[in-house]
Amino acid sequence: QQQVKQSPQSLIVQKGGISIINCAYENTAFDYFPWYQQFPGKGPALLIAIRPDVSEKKEGRFTISFNKSAKQFSLHIMDSQPGDSATYFCAASMMNTGNQFYFGTGTSLTVIP
Amino acid sequence: DTEVTQTPKHLVMGMTNKKSLKCEQHMGHRAMYWYKQKAKKPPELMFVYSYEKLSINESVPSRFSPECPNSSLLNLHLHALQPEDSALYLCASSASGVYNEQFFGPGTRLTVL
Numbered sequence: 001q002q003q004v005k006q007s008p009q010s011l012i013v014q015k016g017g018i019s020i021i022n023c024a025y026e027n028t029a030f031d032y033f034p035w036y037q038q039f040p041g042k043g044p045a046l047l048i049a050i051r052p053d054v055s056e057k058k059e060g061r062f063t064i065s066f067n068k069s070a071k072q073f074s075l076h077i078m079d080s081q082p083g084d085s086a087t088y089f090c091a092a093s094m095m096n097t098g099n100q101f102y103f104g105t106g107t108s109l110t111v112i113p
Numbered sequence: 114d115t116e117v118t119q120t121p122k123h124l125v126m127g128m129t130n131k132k133s134l135k136c137e138q139h140m141g142h143r144a145m146y147w148y149k150q151k152a153k154k155p156p157e158l159m160f161v162y163s164y165e166k167l168s169i170n171e172s173v174p175s176r177f178s179p180e181c182p183n184s185s186l187l188n189l190h191l192h193a194l195q196p197e198d199s200a201l202y203l204c205a206s207s208a209s210g211v212y213n214e215q216f217f218g219p220g221t222r223l224t225v226l
Binding site: 034036041042043044045046049087089100101103104105106108 | 117153154155156158161169201203205214215216217218219220222
């Protein structure tokens, strides 16, 4: 059973546009929601993360929006650049369960010049 | 030092070989993880070590044998692997406690012939 559902599977955006990736979860015990960025042949790198006590977190061009009642969270990439082309994974975890992450299925983002 | 290192970067082995993957971190993290990642898929958790003790084993076949010799080192011993075990093997670490951020290494690309 997929604990975290992610969409879309792939996304093509023009340079300068906004990229939006969505995730949904069922387990209300999740209390940490990170987004990871992965380039081909590399390990995932933490991009930004949020806890359920806030509805939005922004770091540079990257923003997480969190809707606790809908059990959804999304990543917005403003002014998307070709260098943002990568695979993005959302994840969820519960602090008191050995830090086990439940990853979404991933979104392959391509930003075209 | 906020880096997780993994060796080797690439490994090709036959089904009768015995080999080991190595992971090292010097961030003082007390939780370390092994993940397996197939192309275009999210990382799949294999093992979690917490304070050098195996805390999670996600029903991984016995041909994979983890070892945590000390708080900075994590090994994955491989024996009698199958071609379907070919994948990117990722190591990660995290601090125990409040923050769940997992730092991933670059991975070892394993090919089983």
